[in-house]
Amino acid sequence: MTETTARIDVPETSQTVRQLVRYTLIGGSGVALDLVVFLLLHNVAGMNEQFANVISTTLAITNNFVLNARFTFERRDRIVVRFLRFYAVGLTGIALTNLLFLAFTDGLGVNANIVKAGSMPLVLALQFVLNRKWSFA
Template identity: 80%
Template structure:
């Protein structure tokens, strides 16, 4: 439950940053995705380390692992942009929003088994 609530705050930050960077600033969706996801990853790491997993040891190593897991989400979403936005013309905002459940599920499993093990 805590992971879900914290994840929700990261998703909200990620989506808001993406919308601002892509729609308002005109940044390409893949760069906007990398930056917005990094904001969400950082938020989620800090909160999960303190609240969900209660792990404060080896913080740098854990963050690097957590960010590496986050990179899987960035890569997956960027692949979806290539497939759905670039190839099929589907709006990048919809692709970003639609990618989130898949990315979150993948990251939860990887973080639980590797980042905070």
């Protein structure tokens, strides 16, 4: 009698989980940087929320790329190409957040700080998938 069992590729699953945890931790540093810079530019300097978002997110993208290349995906080859891909993925986050600003801040009058903070988990999930499959593949 033979037993049939589904084969689970534990190393691949384990690697994905480790990468997700590292990506999330590094993303946390990027979120903190992004949010602090956004709040300073928008609330203190009085900059338009969409411009403040582009600047703060660009700083966070650069921070996250350097840390993810080193610690999460451990890839140091084709660094310029990978950064351009990572930045392109980051642009999806900027675009998504700016669309949410248009809908919620401009359209419904929701505070821009709340929209910015609320958009971050959605952007994180989208960008992890895109970066894992494209930027660091």
